[in-house]
Amino acid sequence: MAFVLDNKEMVEGFFEETRLLGIQAPVKDYMFCWQVNQLMNIDFRINNELEIQLKKKGRNYFFAVYEYAQPSCCLxxxxxxxxxxxxxxxxxxxxxxFLWLLKDDCVSNEFVDDLVYSLRSINGVQLVMELTNEKIKNKEHLVF
Structure with a gap:
């Protein structure tokens, strides 16, 4: 008996109770995280186990993923x-x-609005926008 992995179902499950922001800030990832951590009093840390690897044109490309667990909730x-x-x-x-994914807890519109406002106040941030699931063609690239 062969098992078949249903990518569509896996992607849908991964994106349950998520919100995704897109950020335009032409700075190095570690500098952006440092600024976010300092100005917003959070603690993003790189997680090398979550790093995304894509193979394109015969080469491997690696995309860093930073994570932060919000205290006193599942977010x-x-x-x-x-x-x-x-x-x-x-x-x-x-x-x-950058792409900022909020996952594993229900997030209110007010929370997202506050987050967007805070991100826009960071030096070097040019654009912050929420990305709806319908606009994302390659959702499977975000699944770790």
Whole structure:
């Protein structure tokens, strides 16, 4: 008996109770995380076990993922680097440098609005926008 992995079902399950922000900030990922940590009083840390690897044009591309567990609730924050060596994790959003995924808890519109407002106040941030599931063509690239 053969088992078949249903990618569509896996992706849908991964994106249950999530919100995704796209951020345009042409700075190094570690500098952006440092600024976020300092200004927003959170603690993003790189998680090398979550690093996303994509194979394109016969080469491997690695996209860093930072994570932060919000205290006293189940909410997890993941910050993806959308670019590596000229390739994109989500090619449909080439203008975005980072993707901020809020996962594993219900997030209110007010919380997202406050987060967007805080991110826009960071030096170097040019754009922050919420990405709806319908706009994301390569959702499977975000699944770890």
């Amino acid at each position: 997890m924050h993941y910050l993806y680097n959308n670019q590596h060596d000229g390739e994109y994790l989500l090619p449909e959003f080439k203008h975005l440098d």
